[in-house]
Amino acid sequence: MAQDGGWWPFERFMSAALYTPGLGYYSGSHLPLGRMPQDGSDFVTAPELSGLFGQALAVQVQQALAATGTAVVCEFGAGSGALAEQLLQALGDAVQRYDIVDLSGSLRQRQAQRLARFGDRVRWLDAWPQSLEAVVVANEMLDALPVTLLHWDGQHWFERGVAWDEEQAAFRWEDRPTDCRPPVDGSQPPSLEDARLDWPSRFVPGTVVEVHPQAEAFMRSLAQRLVRGAAFFIDYGFPEREYYHPQRIGGTLMCHQDAGLGVLGYTSQARFLMNCGLVDLMTQATLPERANAAKLVTEHEMGELFKVLGLAAGPGFGAVGFALGDRSHTL
Numbered sequence: 001m002a003q004d005g006g007w008w009p010f011e012r013f014m015s016a017a018l019y020t021p022g023l024g025y026y027s028g029s030h031l032p033l034g035r036m037p038q039d040g041s042d043f044v045t046a047p048e049l050s051g052l053f054g055q056a057l058a059v060q061v062q063q064a065l066a067a068t069g070t071a072v073v074c075e076f077g078a079g080s081g082a083l084a085e086q087l088l089q090a091l092g093d094a095v096q097r098y099d100i101v102d103l104s105g106s107l108r109q110r111q112a113q114r115l116a117r118f119g120d121r122v123r124w125l126d127a128w129p130q131s132l133e134a135v136v137v138a139n140e141m142l143d144a145l146p147v148t149l150l151h152w153d154g155q156h157w158f159e160r161g162v163a164w165d166e167e168q169a170a171f172r173w174e175d176r177p178t179d180c181r182p183p184v185d186g187s188q189p190p191s192l193e194d195a196r197l198d199w200p201s202r203f204v205p206g207t208v209v210e211v212h213p214q215a216e217a218f219m220r221s222l223a224q225r226l227v228r229g230a231a232f233f234i235d236y237g238f239p240e241r242e243y244y245h246p247q248r249i250g251g252t253l254m255c256h257q258d259a260g261l262g263v264l265g266y267t268s269q270a271r272f273l274m275n276c277g278l279v280d281l282m283t284q285a286t287l288p289e290r291a292n293a294a295k296l297v298t299e300h301e302m303g304e305l306f307k308v309l310g311l312a313a314g315p316g317f318g319a320v321g322f323a324l325g326d327r328s329h330t331l
């Protein structure tokens, strides 16, 4: 940081915090995933919370495999391997190969141990394959990708970064002028003059928004490579209108966008899981299992905050997970 004038853009700081070999959140020996608080995890994700998450998602994946004529599942950011285990168990022979792409060496080891019984059907890829014929799944992976922070002071945009404060011996926020602008309605403003005229009405002074160059690059790579198949992303998400709402001035980590693939649907996690038969699965489960599964769908827990986006290469199909309550029109 000292070599860079004591300032790093937030995106670089976040990259270093997450991925610095041996030290980063996802690349150190610390294993952050599990079910709180029993195993010391920092947060709980849907597949860690309840096996019924994977069983319900399997209904959608099975339909997508059949509809697109593929027998390969590719998971990005597999964490402890919980979702892979649930999907492999539920889908059985419908999956010939389960490919995992995960940046974290320590999590890859943990996945390998957990998934050993599925033998060589499970593979780990070090890089994107040139072409992908698969049903892609990713739960809480896009929100782990570093973001750029932009700050609107009422007149100008600044890029928010992190500086080292010698006196305080601590990091502090520091903003620098930037030409970068958050995209609105999918487009950049045509000129700075237009931006000055138009943007103050959209953003209150003090607004901080996140833009997602890495998530966008991820989506572009997927769109280029997915020649056959479909993709399902489950993540924190807000449609653009809510995301840029003046009240959301703290920003949030999200990305859902169409980068050239067809949209199968977009809805809340609750609606998606219920469309996939979660309620039936719950009636067959034990009481403690039901209590955990309920958190996946209740509005004040994960049900509304998390969204599911389904994409398809080619003509698409009536995806079961979006049969009722599709909100694609809000994207």
Ligand SMILES: C[S@@+](CC[C@H](N)C(=O)[O-])C[C@H]1O[C@@H](n2cnc3c(N)ncnc32)[C@H](O)[C@@H]1O
Pocket: 026, 033, 045, 046, 047, 048, 076, 077, 078, 079, 080, 082, 083, 101, 102, 103, 104, 107, 138, 139, 140, 141, 144, 145
């Ligand atoms: C929040 S965790 C979610 C894990 C798991 N999907 C779950 O729901 O429990 C994020 C995962 O994404 C992985 N990850 C982060 N950045 C990644 C990237 N650029 N490519 C692939 N995996 C990534 C992390 O190592 C971790 O496994």
